[in-house]
Structure formats: structure tokens, C-alpha cells
Amino acid sequence: MDAPNGLGFVDETPADIKSFFDSAPPLKNDAEIRRKLKEFIERNHSSSENGRARRVVCVTSGGTTVPLEKRCVRYIDNFASGHRGAASTEYFLKAGYAVVFLHRRRTYQPYCRSLPEDPLLECFEVTSESNITVQPTHAKAVKEAISEHHAAVTQGTLLKLSFTTVFEYLQMLQLIALSMRSLGPRAMFYLAAAVSDFYVPWESMAAHKIQSGSGPLDMRLAEVPKMLSMLRKVWAPMAFCISFKLETDTKLLLEKADMALRKYNMHMVIANELITHKEEVVVVMKSGNITVRRDKTQATADIEDPLIKLIVDRHSAYISSES
Template sequence: MEASNGLRDFEETSNDDIKSFFDSSPPLKNAAEIKRKTEEFVQMNSDSEHPRRIVLVTSGGTTVPLEQRCVRYIDNFSSGHRGSTSAEYFLKAGYAVVFLYREGTYQPFCTSLPNNPLLECLQVTDKSNITARPPYEKTVKEAISNSHAATSCGTLLKLPFTTIFEYLQNLQLIASSMSSLGSRALFYLAAAVSDFYVPWESMAVHKIQSSSGPLDMRLVQVPKMLLVLRRDWAPKAFCISFKLETDKEILLKKARTALEKYNMDMVVANELLTRKEEVIVVTKGGNVVVQRDRTRVGADVEEPLIELIVEQHSAAISSAS
């Protein structure tokens, strides 16, 4: 459980590792429906004379089941704040957004609402109408309107996941549906993906029993899907991955190594305690510190971040054509 220097996790992932991960995963429910929805979404946003750029934003943490009939699991913490806020700015910048989010985490346009908005923001009046309590009125109405507007005009497709198995199966499906887009596709992989998992076949079927002694667990590494995403699933897309660490020195080393090893276009480096104030964008051309506009109340770091990304994505599209 000791923190290492963190640079040993870039071992080669072979095609066999990937195949064996997917082969041993429990089958994805609704795989056909997800494929159909994504393909329709890609088609609809590509048909016009001015086709939209399409971004896949992944958001929230993955869970690793410890039992097949799942009572216990290991979870990576993530509220989904980064992913959902970023999705909003991509929509504003004219992108179509596939939002692959962990069930129960933040959704676009809802990040400024309390935890339980239904009970905390709303009330029923004497005349039996629903109204928002005054301090929340604007935010609640905007959340509902903006979210419905984006979904109904066909520029936002929301797809939920929970486990590491579902996340990676979805990623593969969506990436293959987006492969026809070439450089118009953007992958913004903000989800906090588990590094370790318990292979489904070696998992306890029933609930693990507590006994008088301690519980020893062995988890194995999740194959590095970024390698395959870049190499096979989406070789022409603009790819952005994320690193989150509590130690800044480890963070920058790992971000730089990920950039090179996985051939990413950008790695967004987050330090746990300051990640809402600033991030460091690691690119082949060097590091860029991106900070939120502290002169404006409520300004997000995602606003200048997405601006920078759109700019660099534009440059990549120009140089590809």
C-alpha cells in the first residue's frame, strides 16, 4: 500500500491482455442499443453541409466488483464535476457531445445545484404548483431547460455506466462508432478509471464472509486501453487523457510519460487539492498552466481549458487535411 515512484505502470499491454479482459467480462447489457444510439448520433451530426465535431466526454469513477452478485466493490472517487462542466463548454463551442457518465454523478448543467435538488430547491405551493425556492430559481430552471434543449436538439447523447467492465466495453463500442469521423473526433477521457480489478472468473460468487482474521485481497492490473484506443480504435482522433495525483512531482512525471507512451495529444494533469483552481496541460510542445479567472465569481477552470483544447483541435484538423 506504499506509494511507489509511480513510473512502473507503463508496461506494455498486449492484444492478448485486452482480448482476455473483454472475453472474461460479464456481457454488456443493451450493447446493441448503445451501438445503434451512438451510430445514429454520429450520423445525425455528420449529415449536414457543415458537420459538427464530436467529442466523447467520459465522467465519474468506475467500480470494481469484488463479488459476482455484487454487494461490495472498490470505487474510484469522482463526483463527475470536471466531466459534466466540460461537456457544457463543448456544447457551447458547437461540439456534439457523447457523455459517458457514471450512474448517479453530475450531469451537464446541474453542477451548481445542491446534492438533492428535488427536495432542497423545490416546494409545492398552496395551489399545488411546483416552484423553485427563490435562491435556486434561476439555476433550477436553467438546469432543466438547458439539459432538455441539448438532448432534444440532438447534440447531447447521455450514456450511463457503473463498473470498470461496462466503462471499457462502452468505450470500445463508442470509439468504433466514431472511427469514421477521423480528425473531427475528440476523446476527452476525464473518467477516473480503476487501475486494478478482480477478473470476473476468479471472483467470489456469493458475498465474501467475514471471519475472525483479516481479509487479504489480490487485484490485478486493468490493461492499458489508451494504447489500443490510439492504435486501433481511433488512430486519427484528437486524444486527451487525465492524470489525478496527490503529489505534484509524481503527477507531472506520470503525465509526461503517459503523453509519450500512449501517444496522446494532451494530458490534463490534476493535483487533488487544487484541481478546481488550475490544471497543467501537458503537450508535446510543453506544459501550459490553465487557471480559472479569479476576477469572476463562479468562473470555472474548464472554461479556459476547453477554449485551449478547441484551438488545438482546430489546428490538428487543419494540419490533417
């Protein structure tokens, strides 16, 4: 079991991390991601919001997968709808941040949370004049989704990057962190993605589909090295860092969140339970814990509204203290 050492950092060794990255299949679109990031950071670095340089947050969202076979048929998936990340992205954009939205493919997208699962087939119809029209009940939601989403992308304040496997996710997070390093304390990481804890190292992975018919299957999974310490110590040491702790067991939750805060030297850990995570979260900080609740007097209110307001305030204080 990892224990906090004297520095409050983890005892994952650089060798564990090097071995993870060495064993990872290389990113397919590495050059394109680097180019997009460079443009995005440069543009927002030189733009301003209310007379001050624009802040940039990397929001991670959705779950990562772990392939069990090289020619991937089977994989272990971490469930996450991506609702938290998509909603938070909207509130960060509203607060004037530029957002790198690092998300699992086919999870919730910003401004599309209130749409049905398959909006094309469920919201549209073809009229007798063979025009495509949106059904009146869905018109408002569909119009807002398309216009707000396009506006953010067109204005250059939203960059969407997608991943599937934990190998893709951690390599992309590293690229993003290194490119945001130059922003100093105005950079933020809001790590809402559900990252796999266990993986099969690429070199020990089955080359072909695992065969059935021979009785039970025994698997040994290695722990994914925690990259939070790399992010804080090496990749972007000045950035404001927020991680998430999701547990199904209430008793463990705050204890583990507090441990993560100290172990990885986070600025905040947001503790949430699977069942109540849309109603209530606990923001765990060195200065103490704050419980944030959704405004229940409004049916459509999001918990991310007060949560992002609190985070923006704390980020402002952090920027002041660092400059």
C-alpha cells in the same frame, strides 16, 4: 513496470486486453447503445456548424467500480464527482461540438452543477393550492438546468450514456470509439473519467458474499490493462486524444503526465492535483506545457472555460494538419 517501447506505445499485450474483455460480463443493453450511437454519429456527421461538419467529442466522467463478488455487494470505487466532465461538456456544447457524455450513474450532469445535492427536495415546495413551485432562491439555477439540458438533448447534440463498473466503461468506450472512427480527425476523446487501475478478474471472483468472522481479508487485484493504446492504435487512430492524470503527490504529477503522453501517444495529458483541480491544471503536450488557471476575478468562473478554448484551438490546428 511498463516502460515505453520504441514506438512510444505500451507493452500491454493483446493477450492481456483480450483476457480482460473475455472475462468481462457482457453489456446488458449492447444493442440499444449501438443503435443510439449510430443515429447520433450519423446525424452529427451530416449536420454542420458554421458551414463546417460538426465535430464530436466523447467526454468520459466520474469513476468506475470494480466488483469484488459476482452477485455484487462489495466493490472498489474510484472517487470522482464528475464535476470536470459535466462542466467540460457544457463548454464543448457551447463551442459547437456534439458530445457523447459517458458518465458514472448519479454523478454531476451538465448544467446541474450549481444545484444542491437533492434538488427535488431542496429546491421545490408545495403551495397551499397544492401546486409545485420552485423556491425563489433556486429559481434561476433550476430553470437554466432544465432548459439548457433539454435543449441539448432535443437538438441531438448531447447523448448521455451511463456506466457503473470498469467492465461496462471499457466496453462502452470501445463501442463509442469504433463508431466515431469514421469522423477521422474531427473526433475527440476527452478522457476525464477515473478508471480503476486494479480489478478482480471475473473468473476468479467470489460467487457469493465474502464472509466475515474469520480474521483479516487478503485480496490480490490484477492490473486493468490500459486501453489508451488500443484507442490510439486500433479503435480510432485519427481521433484527437486527451487523457487526464490525477495525483495527490505533486512531485509525481508532471513526471507521470509526461510519461503517459509519450507511452500512449496522447495529443494532450491534463495534469491535475486533487486539492487544486478546480483552480489550476497543466496541459502537457509534446510542444511543451501550458498552465491553465481559473479566472479568479469572477467568483462563478470555471477553469473549464479557458481549458476548453485552448483544446478547441489545438483540435482545429490538428484537423488542418491532418487534411
